[in-house]
Amino acid sequence: MRRALVVAAIAVLGAACEDLTVHTAVNSITTPIATPSFRADIAPILAETCASSGACHGGSSPQLGMNLGLGQAYANLVNVPSRTIQGMMRVRPGLPDSSFMFRVLSQDQNYRLGFYRMPLTQVPMPQPVVETIRNWILQGANDN
Numbered sequence: 001m002r003r004a005l006v007v008a009a010i011a012v013l014g015a016a017c018e019d020l021t022v023h024t025a026v027n028s029i030t031t032p033i034a035t036p037s038f039r040a041d042i043a044p045i046l047a048e049t050c051a052s053s054g055a056c057h058g059g060s061s062p063q064l065g066m067n068l069g070l071g072q073a074y075a076n077l078v079n080v081p082s083r084t085i086q087g088m089m090r091v092r093p094g095l096p097d098s099s100f101m102f103r104v105l106s107q108d109q110n111y112r113l114g115f116y117r118m119p120l121t122q123v124p125m126p127q128p129v130v131e132t133i134r135n136w137i138l139q140g141a142n143d144n
Contacts (some may be wrong), residue, residue, distance in 0.1 A: 024048065032131035037144050039072060042136050045129060046073045049119050056120060066090070074143045077101055084115065093141040096134045105130050 025044035033041055051058030051069040064083045066076045077091040077118050082100040089099060096102040103111055104118040105125050116123060136142075 021060045026126060026129055027128070029129050029132055032128045032135060034135060035139065036132045038136060038142060039144065041132060043070055043073055045133075049121075049125070078141050078143070085113065091137060091141050094138060096137040099137055102130075102133060102137055105133065 007108045016143075025048045029041070029045075036042055046068040047070045049055065049126075051062070051067060051073070053059075057066050058062045059067075062068070066083075067073070070078060078093060080088075080090045082088045082090050085100055090101045103113060104115050106112050107117060107124055109117075119125065
């Protein structure tokens with residue numbers, strides 16, 4: 001019964017999330033940015049893919065209380081404890097492997113610690129975007 005409820009909830013969430021192919025910010029990064037800016041590079045990606053209309057982490061009731069809209073994403077990510085894994089931060093500056101948000105972007109289920117790949121779309125986040133996010137975290141996850 002519980003498994004059926006979880007599967008049903010995932011189906012609903014997956015249907016609510018948008019496809020990445022329509023997002024300008026995601027598609028504009030074709031090679032990893034070595035020194036990304038949160039405001040210029042990371043925030044637009046999160047706002048367009050994770051917090052846009054119909055996405056999971058936006059609006060008045062974002063999933064897990066994590067609103068990733070412009071002007072709210074940084075405060076909801078950096079040095080904020082994950083609600084999913086006790087002791088892990090959503091983003092731990094300097095440590096992408098200790099950042100739950102980064103881990104769930106991976107296509108490797110083991111690296112994601114068994115959690116679903118984010119965003120919940122048919123198309124995974126493009127690798128150059130994932131590497132750009134990794135670079136931002138490695139460089140201290142600054143609000144720049």
